[in-house]
Amino acid sequence: MDEFALIGEVVAQLGDRARGGWVAHGPGDDAAVIAQTPDCQAVASIDTLVAGVHFPVDMPAEAIGYRALMVSLSDLAAMAATPRYALVALTLPVADPLWVRGLAQGMAAAARRTDVYICGGNFAQGPLSLTVSVHGEVENHGAVMRSGAEIGDRICVSGPLGGAAACVRLKAFDVGQRPSPMQQCYHYPRARFDLLDVIRRSAHAAIDISDGLSKDLEHLCRASGVGADLHSANIPLVRGATLEDALYGGDDYEILCTAAAAPAELIEIGVVTAGPDVTLDGLPISARGYNHFEP
Amino acid sequence: MDEFALIGEVVAQLGDRARGGWVAHGPGDDAAVIAQTPDCQAVASIDTLVAGVHFPVDMPAEAIGYRALMVSLSDLAAMAATPRYALVALTLPVADPLWVRGLAQGMAAAARRTDVYICGGNFAQGPLSLTVSVHGEVENHGAVMRSGAEIGDRICVSGPLGGAAACVRLKAFDVGQRPSPMQQCYHYPRARFDLLDVIRRSAHAAIDISDGLSKDLEHLCRASGVGADLHSANIPLVRGATLEDALYGGDDYEILCTAAAAPAELIEIGVVTAGPDVTLDGLPISARGYNHFEP
CATH class of the missing domain: 3.90.650.10 (PurM-like C-terminal domain)
Structure with missing residues (x-):
């Protein structure tokens, strides 16, 4: 399975979490396009989880996906921000469609619980790791520092x-x-x-x-x-x-x-x-x- | 040099590119806070560069940093979006302050040329790779697909x-x-x-x-x-x-x-x-x- 087939698999598993709501254009172009709420500021954070460091290599893919999104989103909760969307960069050594499907299912479950869209991402070949950038909004000057x-x-x-x-x-x-x-x-x-x-x-x-x-x-x-x-x-x-x-x-x-x-x-x-x-x-x-x- | 000292080193090298302009709160909290322009949509993309795959391991750190930010930002240019900010997740095997300083200097140079702020990031220990999420804005419905x-x-x-x-x-x-x-x-x-x-x-x-x-x-x-x-x-x-x-x-x-x-x-x-x-x-x-x- 090549890079573009893998992307298709992930987007299929994300289902309603890849586009909709405030996401005007989800996966499939050079970048995603997202509506901004008037009188709000953007709140943004990025986290990486490396296999063997932040999670055991043999942890179920679905739990890795769920956990990666939730722990990244937690930074937005700490700022009192309403979560909006996430971008996911996945680096993996081999294209294992079953594993990737599990990961996407776990992420979709976490995204549903938090009302977040995963509207963009990237695949690269290399040692297993995930980087998630998370994006929310607060009313102007409403962030808790x-x-x-x-x-x-x-x-x-x-x-x-x-x-x-x-x-x-x-x-x-x-x-x-x-x-x-x-x-x-x-x-x-x-x-x-x-x-x-x-x-x-x-x-x-x-x-x-x-x-x-x-x-x-x-x-x-x-x-x-x-x-x-x-x-x-x-x-x-x-x-x-x-x-x-x-x-x-x-x-x-x-x-x-x-x-x-x-x-x-x-x-x-x-x-x-x-x-x-x-x-x-x-x-x-x-x-x-x-x-x-x-x- | 530990994680927190490394972050301090990067922020020092980024200088005026870590905060200012539309960045209300830069590095140092759970997340960055960024002003949104009225009547604009957010445009967002993420890219990973893995050592040995996307760049030679011995490429100068400064060129790696410059290149990583520019190639990620290029996706925003292709959407006709004005670039605003980036988040950088750096995974590296050992904490080499000199290397990290070079990388940050290269990123700062690219950020200055594009009027972008690098207002958040993450360090993790693992095989060398960089993930950059880039964020711009277009007037509502102005994105070129x-x-x-x-x-x-x-x-x-x-x-x-x-x-x-x-x-x-x-x-x-x-x-x-x-x-x-x-x-x-x-x-x-x-x-x-x-x-x-x-x-x-x-x-x-x-x-x-x-x-x-x-x-x-x-x-x-x-x-x-x-x-x-x-x-x-x-x-x-x-x-x-x-x-x-x-x-x-x-x-x-x-x-x-x-x-x-x-x-x-x-x-x-x-x-x-x-x-x-x-x-x-x-x-x-x-x-x-x-x-x-x-x-």
């Missing part, structure tokens, strides 16, 4: 943490018929667009947890010029996950944000301090977490 | 062809102090945004020549439901390139378009026919060209 945290703000998370890290730690990749909660976290993360209204209404600052709670909280604090104290007893954990998994694991894709008061939909886990340190129950914690190329 | 060619249209190109293919054929990658014309084509292609007005005013259909004149003309003809006859004597060639290089080589990034009459800025090389075949001086030509995974 990492830099808005204020001293005294409550630190909140959108759900239990550490599940994906526990799954990796225990090498529990073989899902079988019924994924456990930690397997669900790893294979089928969800970008928290269900909380857009809450984040827009309440959050002074937000970030999604991809590198681990301690590392992402450190990012947020540095951008805001503040510190933070976490209350260990309040940090919610996925069944089977440890506090270490939550603090240092990553791949949670829950939203970490700060607000003057914790909204009912979120879980309060600490308080913003004058800083500059991030502490746990008042004691220093090292801000470990995922860092490519760390010596 | 592949599908608009009409029988009797003149087929035009924006410049001489075959240079990059000749450079590859002759393995003339070592540029030295003064690149030859064919080396210039390969290492420093230009996206033809200088012709936006001409394309918008005249073109019924357009595509950029990345896969080779015969292949890209076939794409355009299929999308338009027409055929074409090329006049070999009129096909302009870069010094050192053959007609074969032009027809089957690719990597030209000149614009191929059709218009009721050839504008003075373009070179007329043939005519749109009822088809369905693409012919050269009235004789069938095989539509060879670059095709990943071709058996």
Whole structure:
């Protein structure tokens, strides 16, 4: 199967997710054409997932596709942006139509859950990896940045943490018929667009947890010029996950944000301090977490 | 040097190309925030360049960066879109700050020539490759598609062809102090945004020549439901390139378009026919060209 047949296969599997809605021209030309909403700004991010680094090579193609789109979209949720479309660049060593079909089906499932169109892409031959660029919109000046945290703000998370890290730690990749909660976290993360209204209404600052709670909280604090104290007893954990998994694991894709008061939909886990340190129950914690190329 | 230090290095090298103009928030948050122009549509495309496939591993980093951005932006020129911003995902095996600095400098140079901001990106560890997503705007319904060619249209190109293919054929990658014309084509292609007005005013259909004149003309003809006859004597060639290089080589990034009459800025090389075949001086030509995974 050649490049152009593969593209046809992917577009067929994407079905209603390749064009429609705000997508004026989907796959098939030099570029896609997408309507822009008046009085909105574009919000854009790009992520790469490399086989053997970001996912096991033998992970089902459908889960790779689902996960790749969701983890990329999560960055838009953290900005309080409504997701609109994605472009997918797939590099693969051999043209395996069955594998590509599975990947496209997984992506289409994630796109349906988030009301996103996958309106463009690229195939290249090389070592297996996926790059997804994701695009959303916010009302002008409505983006929630990492830099808005204020001293005294409550630190909140959108759900239990550490599940994906526990799954990796225990090498529990073989899902079988019924994924456990930690397997669900790893294979089928969800970008928290269900909380857009809450984040827009309440959050002074937000970030999604991809590198681990301690590392992402450190990012947020540095951008805001503040510190933070976490209350260990309040940090919610996925069944089977440890506090270490939550603090240092990553791949949670829950939203970490700060607000003057914790909204009912979120879980309060600490308080913003004058800083500059991030502490746990008042004691220093090292801000470990995922860092490519760390010596 | 770790991931976050590398990001700092890239942003420093990008300088005025990382933020400014229509970019409200550049690198440093979960996503970039970009102003949208009223009454315009977004135009978006993504491309991957794999080391050893799309460029020689030992090509200077600066030329890789320049070329990667330009060839990706070329898709926007072919849609008659004004380029706005790009996101760059870089996968590399080891964190070599000198190499990364060169790459960023090359990208910044290409971004300055096209008035584009590189406002977001991603680093991952893995085999060397770059994925660039490029984003432009057109006035509503102003995009020039592949599908608009009409029988009797003149087929035009924006410049001489075959240079990059000749450079590859002759393995003339070592540029030295003064690149030859064919080396210039390969290492420093230009996206033809200088012709936006001409394309918008005249073109019924357009595509950029990345896969080779015969292949890209076939794409355009299929999308338009027409055929074409090329006049070999009129096909302009870069010094050192053959007609074969032009027809089957690719990597030209000149614009191929059709218009009721050839504008003075373009070179007329043939005519749109009822088809369905693409012919050269009235004789069938095989539509060879670059095709990943071709058996």
